[in-house]
Amino acid sequence: xxxxxxxxxxxxxxxxxxxxxxxxxxxxxxxxxxxxxxxxxxxxxxxxxxxxxxxxxxxxxxxxxxxxxxxxxxxxxxxxxxxxxxxxxxxxxxxxxxxxxxxxxxxxxxxxxxxxxxxxxxxxxxxxxxxxxxxxxxxxxxxxxxxxxxxxxxxxxxxxxxxxxxxxxxxxxxxxxxxxxxxxxxxxxxxxxxxxxxxxxxxxxxxxxxxxxxxxxxxxxxxxxxxxxxxxxxxxxxxxxxxxxxxxxxxxxxxxxxxxxxxxxxxxxxxxxxxxxxxxxxxxxxxxxxxxxxxxxxxxxxxxxxxxxxxxxxxxxxxxxxxxxxxxxxxxxxxxxxxxxxxxxxxxxxxxxxxxxxxxxxxxxxxxxxxxxxxxxxxxxxxxxxxxxxxxxxxxxxxxxxxxxxxxxxxxxxxxxxxxxxxxxxxxxxxxxxxxxxxxxxxxxxxxxxxxxxxxxxxxxxxxxxxxxxxxxxxxxxxxxxx
Amino acid sequence: xxxxxxxxxxxxxxxxxxxxxxxxxxxxxxxxxxxxxxxxxxxxxxxxxxxxxxxxxxxxxxxxxxxxxxxxxxxxxxxxxxxxxxxxxxxxxxxxxxxxxxxxxx
Numbered sequence: 001x002x003x004x005x006x007x008x009x010x011x012x013x014x015x016x017x018x019x020x021x022x023x024x025x026x027x028x029x030x031x032x033x034x035x036x037x038x039x040x041x042x043x044x045x046x047x048x049x050x051x052x053x054x055x056x057x058x059x060x061x062x063x064x065x066x067x068x069x070x071x072x073x074x075x076x077x078x079x080x081x082x083x084x085x086x087x088x089x090x091x092x093x094x095x096x097x098x099x100x101x102x103x104x105x106x107x108x109x110x111x112x113x114x115x116x117x118x119x120x121x122x123x124x125x126x127x128x129x130x131x132x133x134x135x136x137x138x139x140x141x142x143x144x145x146x147x148x149x150x151x152x153x154x155x156x157x158x159x160x161x162x163x164x165x166x167x168x169x170x171x172x173x174x175x176x177x178x179x180x181x182x183x184x185x186x187x188x189x190x191x192x193x194x195x196x197x198x199x200x201x202x203x204x205x206x207x208x209x210x211x212x213x214x215x216x217x218x219x220x221x222x223x224x225x226x227x228x229x230x231x232x233x234x235x236x237x238x239x240x241x242x243x244x245x246x247x248x249x250x251x252x253x254x255x256x257x258x259x260x261x262x263x264x265x266x267x268x269x270x271x272x273x274x275x276x277x278x279x280x281x282x283x284x285x286x287x288x289x290x291x292x293x294x295x296x297x298x299x300x301x302x303x304x305x306x307x308x309x310x311x312x313x314x315x316x317x318x319x320x321x322x323x324x325x326x327x328x329x330x331x332x333x334x335x336x337x338x339x340x341x342x343x344x345x346x347x348x349x350x351x352x353x354x355x356x357x358x359x360x361x362x363x364x365x366x367x368x369x370x371x372x373x374x375x376x377x378x379x380x381x382x383x384x385x386x387x388x389x390x391x392x393x394x395x396x397x398x399x400x401x402x403x404x405x406x407x408x409x410x411x412x413x414x415x416x417x418x419x420x421x422x423x424x425x426x427x428x429x430x431x432x433x434x435x436x437x438x439x440x441x442x443x444x445x446x447x448x449x450x451x452x453x454x455x456x457x458x459x460x461x462x463x464x465x466x467x468x469x470x471x472x473x474x475x476x477x478x479x480x481x482x483x
Numbered sequence: 484x485x486x487x488x489x490x491x492x493x494x495x496x497x498x499x500x501x502x503x504x505x506x507x508x509x510x511x512x513x514x515x516x517x518x519x520x521x522x523x524x525x526x527x528x529x530x531x532x533x534x535x536x537x538x539x540x541x542x543x544x545x546x547x548x549x550x551x552x553x554x555x556x557x558x559x560x561x562x563x564x565x566x567x568x569x570x571x572x573x574x575x576x577x578x579x580x581x582x583x584x585x586x587x588x589x
Binding site: 129138139140141142145148149152153156180181182183184187188189194202203204205211213214215216217219220222229231232234391 | 491493497499502503541544548549552553557583584585586
């Protein structure tokens with residue numbers, strides 16, 4: 001009984017503590033608790049001073065560290081009370097820790113196990129974005145691009161200069177020969193008077209033109225220096241795969257009386273194949289061509305000669321051809337040169353193209369791309385050959401038999417052409433007639449004076465009647481003939 | 484003197500003026516590279532501007548350079564300058580919108 005009586009206050013004490021804590025927790029929630037403190041004013045203040053410590057203790061482990069700082073602040077402000085406060089705090093702390101462990105286990109189960117591992121796992125280190133880094137290394141692609149552009153510009157300047165030097169070297173070596181043969185050397189067509197400019201026309205960074213005129217036997221000579229595109233880096237790289245060489249193309253246009261009717265072509269196999277496909281006059285002349293085959297001296301040439309007389313042309317130039325075979329790409333003489341075949345949309349052209357008596361020469365510059373200005377001197381004999389052939393062609397004349405044969409062949413080719421285009425020409429004629437009629441009708445309609453209108457209409461009717469009569473007569477005649 | 488005039492093939496009275504060959508008669512002989520490159524350059528710069536692709540803009544710059552290198556001297560410089568400006572503006576705009584460096588395709 002006595003032990004029971006002793007235990008009872010202890011129990012009451014134990015129970016009171018959680019109640020007080022609970023009370024303090026509810027203090028700010030319920031106004032009813034305030035009535036308890038009104039009896040003793042000081043008790044209120046004591047409670048107030050204790051409140052922060054109790055509050056901080058009452059907060060569970062989530063903020064053990066922050067709780068220490070307000071407690072420290074309280075200790076700094078109230079120096080007298082700190083020791084008490086501290087003692088109280090320590091006691092309370094010890095007491096609370098006991099309580100704490102109990103409550104932690106019940107209320108915060110698994111809390112510790114959750115907090116630390118998950119916090120560490122979610123920590124990801126991100127890289128600083130490249131453009132925010134203070135380094136140029138991340139922009140290596142851009143640096144590559146700019147370097148490529150600079151390389152292109154450098155190559156452009158170097159290539160342009162080289163082509164210009166080659167052109168000038170060619171002109172310097174050939175100037176004397178040209179000036180002794182032509183009255184006009186160098187013309188761009190823009191000046192009012194026909195005076196020699198004495199320099200090349202630059203069409204491109206890799207194409208230079210020179211027009212020479214004022215000579216017997218020919219109208220004029222157009223020389224085109226077609227160099228490689230040294231100014232374009234892409235072309236330079238392509239040429240490393242497939243080497244090509246610079247070319248000099250010479251086109252001599254002759255007067256009508258300076259050349260007889262023949263077509264003659266000499267060149268390398270590849271060039272001949274290309275010419276035969278592309279050039280209109282060679283295509284049409286295909287039937288008349290004679291392939292002589294390979295001459296033992298000219299193993300890589302194919303000859304396309306349309307008339308036997310042309311052999312004399314070949315023989316007179318053979319020593320040039322043999323000596324400079326590596327530099328000659330093709331030689332093409334034609335009295336009906338009209339340029340390459342033009343592919344038209346309507347199928348075939350309605351009219352035969354205009355022709356001109358022309359001598360065409362294509363020479364390769366030695367060096368296969370790695371040309372130096374000194375190599376241009378080696379083309380001088382070929383220019384001599386050109387001048388020689390201009391004079392020679394004028395003297396070449398077909399005999400009577402050859403001429404008749406040539407004319408017959410030409411007439412045959414023209415007839416074939418006309419037959420092929422017959423239907424198209426008919427259509428074209430029909431459309432023209434309809435257009436005429438329409439134009440006349442419009443004129444009649446637009447006529448204001450009714451008298452004139454009537455007269456014009458009558459005239460048109462009469463014309464139509466005449467045409468019909470003519471047609472009928474023709475039909476009758478055909479019928480009579482048939483009979 | 485008469486011998487000289489005989490051997491001299493030059494004739495002042497037989498001069499013909501130079502007529503530049505018309506492109507209508509031989510369109511196949513003309514080099515189409517500068518026109519194609521010009522067109523490609525414009526297409527790539529528009530792609531670079533609209534789709535914000537840096538590599539398109541850089542290719543446009545290259546195309547306009549190639550077109551310039553292959554162009555004929557008779558061509559208008561205004562066309563060349565406009566294609567240059569367009570391609571450079573494409574590059575600048577794509578970097579202003581997105582200053583990150585270009586990533587290689589590999």
